[in-house]
Amino acid sequence: MADSGDVSYPNTGSPVVDTVKSEVNKTAGELNNIKKTRVTPSTTADNGQPLTHYHSLFYSLLSWEQPRATALSYASIIGFIFAARYLPLLRWAFKFLYMSLGVTACAEIAGQLVLKQGLASSFRPRRYYTIPKETHEAILEDVSQLLDFILIEFQRILFAENVIHTVAAFTAAFLGYWLIRFVPAWGLTVLTVTTAYFGPLIYISNREIIDEQIQNLQDIISAQTNQLKDLAGERTSQATGLMKQYVGDYSSKASEYIGRRSVSPEMAKIPTPVKTEAAPEPVIKTEPLADPAIKTEDFPEAPKAEPVAEVVESVESAPDAAEQEPLLAV
Numbered sequence: 001m002a003d004s005g006d007v008s009y010p011n012t013g014s015p016v017v018d019t020v021k022s023e024v025n026k027t028a029g030e031l032n033n034i035k036k037t038r039v040t041p042s043t044t045a046d047n048g049q050p051l052t053h054y055h056s057l058f059y060s061l062l063s064w065e066q067p068r069a070t071a072l073s074y075a076s077i078i079g080f081i082f083a084a085r086y087l088p089l090l091r092w093a094f095k096f097l098y099m100s101l102g103v104t105a106c107a108e109i110a111g112q113l114v115l116k117q118g119l120a121s122s123f124r125p126r127r128y129y130t131i132p133k134e135t136h137e138a139i140l141e142d143v144s145q146l147l148d149f150i151l152i153e154f155q156r157i158l159f160a161e162n163v164i165h166t167v168a169a170f171t172a173a174f175l176g177y178w179l180i181r182f183v184p185a186w187g188l189t190v191l192t193v194t195t196a197y198f199g200p201l202i203y204i205s206n207r208e209i210i211d212e213q214i215q216n217l218q219d220i221i222s223a224q225t226n227q228l229k230d231l232a233g234e235r236t237s238q239a240t241g242l243m244k245q246y247v248g249d250y251s252s253k254a255s256e257y258i259g260r261r262s263v264s265p266e267m268a269k270i271p272t273p274v275k276t277e278a279a280p281e282p283v284i285k286t287e288p289l290a291d292p293a294i295k296t297e298d299f300p301e302a303p304k305a306e307p308v309a310e311v312v313e314s315v316e317s318a319p320d321a322a323e324q325e326p327l328l329a330v
Contacts, residue, residue, distance in 0.1 A: 023068070030066035045152065046161050054149035062200045074197045078190060085186045164214065 037060040038053045045051065064070050083089060104120045111119035160166045172195070179188060203210055 027068040027072060030069040031072070034060060034066050034069045045156060049152070051152065052145045052149045054145055055153075058149075062197065064201050064204065070197065074193070077193050081186055081189055081193070 034057070038057045040053050041051050041056045043051065060066065061070055061073060108118040108120040111117055111122070156162070157166050157169045172192075176188065176192075179191070183191070
């Protein structure tokens with residue numbers, strides 16, 4: 001019995017038909033192989049988190065391990081984008097819906113009028129079709145795995161698990177930021193899909209050259225980084241030495257200033273014990289205290305009695321006294 005993925009055609013003897021049949025069979029086989037790659041990979045992220053089966057699926061799809069299946073998926077996506085751009089798909093959907101509902105309603109009404117039995121209702125199944133629970137669970141599981149794949153890959157790129165992927169994502173986002181001003185959304189989508197499919201193919205075809213250039217770039221960046229580290233370390237050591245020197249100078253000045261402030265005049269007046277060589281025990285001699293600069297005798301004595309007001313004659317009485325005195329002739 002032939003494999004379910006293979007399609008058998010009658011032998012027509014034409015080389016073109018044989019080539020088409022061969023390509024169809026190979027494409028069907030590669031599609032089956034792509035489906036078989038939907039398994040959880042054994043590798044994990046750098047933090048040990050397990051990956052999803054979409055990681056292995058997209059890796060096999062975008063690495064062109066199955067070239068016919070990858071080319072078919074790319075052509076399907078690009079065809080859908082152009083169809084959504086240039087074909088009125090939504091109008092066609094509404095048109096198909098109202099025409100099918102109109103035909104059903106007309107057939108039912110005509111059957112009721114002519115045959116006394118509706119034609120559409122006669123084809124009604126005994127039980128309406130429903131989606132099995134297993135299908136629901138499988139669909140939800142696929143959606144959950146797809147969302148987890150998107151979130152994990154975004155975080156791996158964001159936290160630079162592979163710096164080359166992070167730089168590539170930065171470049172794509174930067175170009176998209178500027179191209180969105182001039183390129184329409186559908187054109188930017190076509191460009192994104194094309195880059196996602198053919199970028200890995202270009203890398204696989206020129207792996208050795210690209211790896212060599214990447215290694216050279218990493219060496220240059222590493223050399224510049226080491227040079228900057230050495231320069232920063234030298235500058236830091238110089239700044240640290242200057243800071244220590246300044247701190248030492250300020251500390252010595254502060255200590256000297258504090259020592260001067262501690263020897264005050266009041267402390268100098270305190271009697272200090274002096275040892276004499278003749279006496280067997282130290283004899284404390286008291287040095288005379290210096291006389292204060294200001295003495296009590298310098299101030300006048302305060303009056304003890306209350307002051308008495310004196311009567312002063314007015315100025316008007318002075319001429320009268322002068323008239324009473326005799327005049328002397330010279």
